[in-house]
Amino acid sequence: MIFIGNDIVHLKHPANSGVNPSERYLSKSYTQAEQQSIMTSIKIIPELWKFWSCKEAAFKTLQKMGVVSFYEPKNIEVVSSNREVGSPNFFGIVTYENHIIYTHSYIQDDFILTLGCNCKDGLASSIWSIESCSDYDESRRVRESLLNILGTTVSNYSIEDIKKNEQNIPFLGGLSSIDISLSHDYGLVSAAYLHR
Amino acid sequence: MSNPTQIQERVLKILESYTRKDDVLAKAMPETSILIDLKVNSARFVDLVLDVEDEFEIEIKDSETNLINTIGELIELIEKKLG
Numbered sequence: 001m002i003f004i005g006n007d008i009v010h011l012k013h014p015a016n017s018g019v020n021p022s023e024r025y026l027s028k029s030y031t032q033a034e035q036q037s038i039m040t041s042i043k044i045i046p047e048l049w050k051f052w053s054c055k056e057a058a059f060k061t062l063q064k065m066g067v068v069s070f071y072e073p074k075n076i077e078v079v080s081s082n083r084e085v086g087s088p089n090f091f092g093i094v095t096y097e098n099h100i101i102y103t104h105s106y107i108q109d110d111f112i113l114t115l116g117c118n119c120k121d122g123l124a125s126s127i128w129s130i131e132s133c134s135d136y137d138e139s140r141r142v143r144e145s146l147l148n149i150l151g152t153t154v155s156n157y158s159i160e161d162i163k164k165n166e167q168n169i170p171f172l173g174g175l176s177s178i179d180i181s182l183s184h185d186y187g188l189v190s191a192a193y194l195h196r
Numbered sequence: 197m198s199n200p201t202q203i204q205e206r207v208l209k210i211l212e213s214y215t216r217k218d219d220v221l222a223k224a225m226p227e228t229s230i231l232i233d234l235k236v237n238s239a240r241f242v243d244l245v246l247d248v249e250d251e252f253e254i255e256i257k258d259s260e261t262n263l264i265n266t267i268g269e270l271i272e273l274i275e276k277k278l279g
Contacts, residue, residue: 015240028242028258052239070262071231071238136216168232185237 004126005060005101005116006181006192009049012110013186021048029055029073049112050090050105054078057116058094058101060181064169065118067099081105091123113190115181128192138184146180146191153178203252203274207267210247214240226268252278 010016019025021044026035034051041047055076062068062076081092081103090105094116104123105114113130117123129149133141143159150157154172161173162180170182180193198206208224215221215234230236236244245256248270254277264270 009239015237019243025242025246028245028261056238070265072258072262073242074258185239 001065002117002119002122002179002194002196003061003064004122004179004181004192004194005057005062005064006128006183006190007053007056007060007114007116008130008183008185008188008190009053009112010110010186010188011046011049011112015186016049017045019045019048021045031074031077034078046107046112050081050107050114051078053105053112053114054081054092054094054103054116056183057103057114057181058096060169061101061116061118062096062099063167064179065099068096069167078103111188115192117194122194126192126194128190130188130190132188135187138187138189142182142184142189142191145189146182146193149191150178150193198252198278200271200275203271203278204267206251207248207271207274210244210251211236211267213247214244224267226266226271228267229265230267230270231265248274254278 038044038047055073058076059071076094076096079093079095081090083090088107092103094101094103101116101118102120102123103114103116105112115123115126115128127149129145131145140159143162146162147154147157162170163173164170170180172178172180177196178193179196183190211221214236217234220233231238245261249256252274260273
């Protein structure tokens with residue numbers, strides 16, 4: 001079964017832009033190799049969040065695969081994330097034990113959006129959105145955004161039909177042929193879906 | 197040294213900085229999930245753990261961090277560390 005997971009990071013929000021990449025902070029979430037890559041980067045903070053975003057997107061995918069239940073950022077390792085020449089797109093590989101998640105990160109000055117998938121082809125066929133909204137309206141707006149990109153596929157659906165299971169994983173009630181993922185961060189929301 | 201009530205108060209004080217769900221925090225129970233119920237951003241969870249370490253002068257290992265889901269589990273871990 002193919003699964004996707006997405007993650008968005010608002011780079012301009014003070015909580016993210018002001019993070020202190022101390023050795024102690026980095027050692028909580030990043031492997032030695034990741035720390036090295038982050039600290040030798042020209043842009044340390046965006047690099048830190050790019051790695052984080054890849055880990056989060058991978059975790060959501062792994063969670064759906066049923067191979068991980070707790071978020072263990074240090075055990076979910078970004079082994080590569082390379083820029084497509086002249087574009088804001090980074091394509092990467094994230095590993096957890098013997099599982100591989102492929103990632104596509106879209107990076108702009110103010111945000112990083114990453115989509116993860118356990119199948120390389122799934123990345124290309126996934127549809128995603130990004131919108132901004134009030135900090136306090138993210139939950140509703142991200143659901144509306146999902147319904148917008150799904151369009152007529154779910155014309156009779158409302159945001160109440162986008163449910164979450166006991167692991168907090170979102171799903172479309174009655175439509176198991178579509179995998180969905182939702183993410184929000186300080187007023188930025190992103191929805192993604194994949195027809196299985 | 198803190199008693200369990202003092203530990204809980206200090207933990208809730210730290211959580212105030214990380215949640216926007218003040219109503220949920222006000223009625224927090226041991227089984228209240230930090231990430232799901234209080235909607236603490238997972239990226240902020242690292243900062244929260246660092247704050248807890250500083251506040252109680254303890255070290256929380258990665259393997260222990262991964263097992264903290266609820267306020268009760270966090271308090272229990274702190275109590276264990278403080279002996």
